[in-house]
Amino acid sequence: MYGPPGYMLLAGIMFVVGLLVQSRLKSKFRYYSELPLDAGLSGKQVAERMLSENNIHDVRVISTPGFLSDHYNPENKTINLSPDVFDGRSISAAAVAAHETGHAVQHAVAYGPLQLRSKLVPITQISTTLSQWVLLAGVGILGLGRGNQTVLLIGILLFAISTVFSLITLPVEYDASNRALKWMEQSGLAKGREHEGAADALKWAARTYVVAAIASIATLLYYINLFMGRNRD
Numbered sequence: 001m002y003g004p005p006g007y008m009l010l011a012g013i014m015f016v017v018g019l020l021v022q023s024r025l026k027s028k029f030r031y032y033s034e035l036p037l038d039a040g041l042s043g044k045q046v047a048e049r050m051l052s053e054n055n056i057h058d059v060r061v062i063s064t065p066g067f068l069s070d071h072y073n074p075e076n077k078t079i080n081l082s083p084d085v086f087d088g089r090s091i092s093a094a095a096v097a098a099h100e101t102g103h104a105v106q107h108a109v110a111y112g113p114l115q116l117r118s119k120l121v122p123i124t125q126i127s128t129t130l131s132q133w134v135l136l137a138g139v140g141i142l143g144l145g146r147g148n149q150t151v152l153l154i155g156i157l158l159f160a161i162s163t164v165f166s167l168i169t170l171p172v173e174y175d176a177s178n179r180a181l182k183w184m185e186q187s188g189l190a191k192g193r194e195h196e197g198a199a200d201a202l203k204w205a206a207r208t209y210v211v212a213a214i215a216s217i218a219t220l221l222y223y224i225n226l227f228m229g230r231n232r233d
Helices: 004-033 042-051 091-108 112-139 149-186 193-232
Strands: 061-065 072-073 076-079
Touching: 004 091, 004 193, 042 076, 042 091, 042 149, 072 091, 072 193, 076 091, 091 112, 091 149, 091 193, 112 149, 149 193
Parallel strands: 061 076
Antiparallel strands: 072 076
C-alpha cells in the first residue's frame, strides 16, 4: 500500500467512520433537545450563570448561525452559541452551553493545553492549507513523475503540525466537558437523568475529535511508511 490506492482506502474508511460518529452525535443532540431542562434556563442563561459563578465578567454570550456551530473565541472573549442552543431550554442546549463556557473558564485560569493550542492556530492553518498539495506533489500525483522524496518529507512535516494540533485538542475538549458536567452537578442545574443525558451528549461530541485525531495519525503514518518504503527501494 505504497501508492495513492492505499491512501484512498484509508481515507475512505476514516470518512465512513467520521460520518457514523457525526450521525450518532446529531441523533443524540436531537433526542436530548426534546427533553426540557427542569431549571427552565436557556443556553444563554446557563452560560451566563456559569461565567458569573466562576467570577468571569469579561466574556459575552452571543448567537451564531448554524447547527452545532457552537464555539468559544478566545480572541474577542465570546461564547458563540447556535440558535438551538442559545434559545433552547433543553438538556442538550444546557450541556453545549456549559461546555463552551468550560473553554472560557480554561482561558481564565490559563489552562496549559488551551494556551498551546491557541498558539498553534496560525501555523496549523498554514500547514493544513499547504500539506495536502505538497504531499500530492511528493508522491508524484501533480506531475512530478515518481515523486520527490524531499518534497514528500516537507509535506510530512507540514501534516505533522496538524496531527499535533488534533492531539492537543483532545485534552482541551475533554477538560471543557468535565468542567461543564462538574459545574452542572454542583450548581444543582442538572442532576440524575438530566446530568446523565448531558454527559451522554458531550461524550459523543468528544468522539468526533477522537476520530479526527485517529484519522490524522493514520494518515501521517501512511505517508511516513511511504517515505521509508521509497528510501529502501
